[in-house]
Amino acid sequence: MPDVRSQTDWPRGRVLTLPHRSKVLAGNPWNDPVERDVAVYLPPGYDEAGAPYVALWDLAAYTNAGPGHLNWRNHGENLPERLDRLIASGAMPPAVVVIPDCYTSLGGNQYINSSAMGHYADYLTRELIPFVDREFRTLADRAHRGCFGKSSGGYAAIIHSMKYSRYWGAVADHSGDACFDVVYRCCWPEALTELAKYRVPAHKPGPYRRPKRLDGLPPGHDDGRIRRFLDEFETNRNPSSREVHTLMMVAMAATYDPAPSAPNGFKVPLDLETGEFIESRW
Numbered sequence: 001m002p003d004v005r006s007q008t009d010w011p012r013g014r015v016l017t018l019p020h021r022s023k024v025l026a027g028n029p030w031n032d033p034v035e036r037d038v039a040v041y042l043p044p045g046y047d048e049a050g051a052p053y054v055a056l057w058d059l060a061a062y063t064n065a066g067p068g069h070l071n072w073r074n075h076g077e078n079l080p081e082r083l084d085r086l087i088a089s090g091a092m093p094p095a096v097v098v099i100p101d102c103y104t105s106l107g108g109n110q111y112i113n114s115s116a117m118g119h120y121a122d123y124l125t126r127e128l129i130p131f132v133d134r135e136f137r138t139l140a141d142r143a144h145r146g147c148f149g150k151s152s153g154g155y156a157a158i159i160h161s162m163k164y165s166r167y168w169g170a171v172a173d174h175s176g177d178a179c180f181d182v183v184y185r186c187c188w189p190e191a192l193t194e195l196a197k198y199r200v201p202a203h204k205p206g207p208y209r210r211p212k213r214l215d216g217l218p219p220g221h222d223d224g225r226i227r228r229f230l231d232e233f234e235t236n237r238n239p240s241s242r243e244v245h246t247l248m249m250v251a252m253a254a255t256y257d258p259a260p261s262a263p264n265g266f267k268v269p270l271d272l273e274t275g276e277f278i279e280s281r282w
Contacts, residue, residue, distance in 0.1 A: 010088030011044030015070060015080055015099075020131055028118035029265050030105035037101060038128060039066055040136060041080050043087055043094035053096045055138040057124070059149030059156045062108035062248060066099040098132050100124065105234070106251035107244070110177075111156035112163075116258035116266035117251070121160070125167045146170035152177055184252060185282070191249040192275050194242050198225035198232070199272075220257075220267040220281050226250055227264060257281060 017037040025034045043053070058079060060066055069079040077085065079099065086092040102109040102120050113119040133140035147157050147168055154176025161171040177183060200223075233239060233247055254266040269281040 008085070008088075010084060012084050013041055013043045013046070013080060013087070016040050016042060018131075018135060020128065022123055022127055024119045024122040024127060029116060030118070032104050032118060037067075038132065039070060039099040039101075040132065041083055041097040041099065042136070043083070043096070045094065046096075046137070049094075049137075052137040052139045052144075053094060054144045054146070055096045055098060055132065055136075057098045057100070057145070057147040059100075059111060059147055059153035060102070060108075061149065061151035061153050062251070063244065064108065065103035066101040069099055096132075096136055096138050098128070100128055104251070105230075106254055107247045108152055108251060109156075110152055110159075110252075110255045112159060112255060114255050114258045114266075115260055116254040116264070121164060124160075125164050129167060142167055142169040144169065146172070148172035148174070149176070150174040184249070185277075187245055187249055188270055188277075189275060190242060191246040192270070192272065194246040195225045195229055195272060198228040200224065200228075220262075220269065220271070220278050222263040222268065223272065224263070225272060226268075 017039045020036060020038050022034045022036070025032065028034075046053070058066065058069060060069060071078055079097070083092075083095075083097060087094050102111065102123070104117060104120075106117065109117070109120050111120050111124065113121045129145070132138060138144070142165070145168060147160060148171065149155075149157050151174075154173035155178070156176075157171035157173045158176055158178075160168055229246065230250065233243060236243065239247075250268075253268045254264070257267045257269065258265060259267045267281055270277045
């Protein structure tokens with residue numbers, strides 16, 4: 001049988017984690033942590049070398065975050081192990097790789113600013129980039145800084161190349177979110193079915209009595225079912241794939257359609273009761 005944990009003789013880099021307290025995430029609507037560790041991979045020879053390094057930034061996919069890329073993987077490599085191999089083989093030059101934690105209570109991040117999610121674009125560009133450049137020997141300019149990611153992280157790379165190009169000289173988009181009419185619109189009917197479990201009929205007694213304002217609620221607003229779903233999800237230690245996909249749809253709405261006056265601070269692109277899409281919101 002092959003050795004699933006075969007030893008390698010190439011040089012190993014190391015990962016340092018530094019605490020960082022964010023100002024731009026303070027007061028975010030989900031009370032997500034403002035104090036987070038920032039993991040940084042330092043290539044073999046970093047301590048001996050005197051020259052600064054290119055910095056690459058790893059942006060995790062939805063339902064994942066930087067700490068997840070450091071975990072041991074069965075029959076595979078975590079990110080530091082892959083970097084060790086690529087550098088040793090000559091497939092990539094030595095580089096500093098930053099692995100931030102941008103996880104949220106809504107299951108992940110699209111790495112843009114939203115009053116209903118948090119200002120994560122500013123967190124990356126205005127806070128973490130200068131923090132890392134101060135703490136490590138990096139080439140502190142856009143020509144020597146790049147970001148990469150898969151899925152939501154790939155979307156982030158493309159969006160940051162367009163909106164925040166003063167910070168990034170290169171990006172890599174691996175299967176990034178795109179063509180939302182195809183990848184997300186089709187997910188809403190299933191999400192509505194899941195959210196319907198948290199709908200409260202007008203006649204139901206108890207703590208979740210249907211609000212009187214429901215009849216006049218504007219399309220795209222929540223009648224309370226999203227909040228009840230989120231409260232339930234918070235304590236669910238074994239969510240189904242349908243529940244996770246519903247959480248993702250809620251996260252997308254909070255990301256792309258923040259509305260401070262709306263319930264939960266965002267709107268959804270369809271009528272939760274009838275399922276009719278609101279094209280202007282979409």
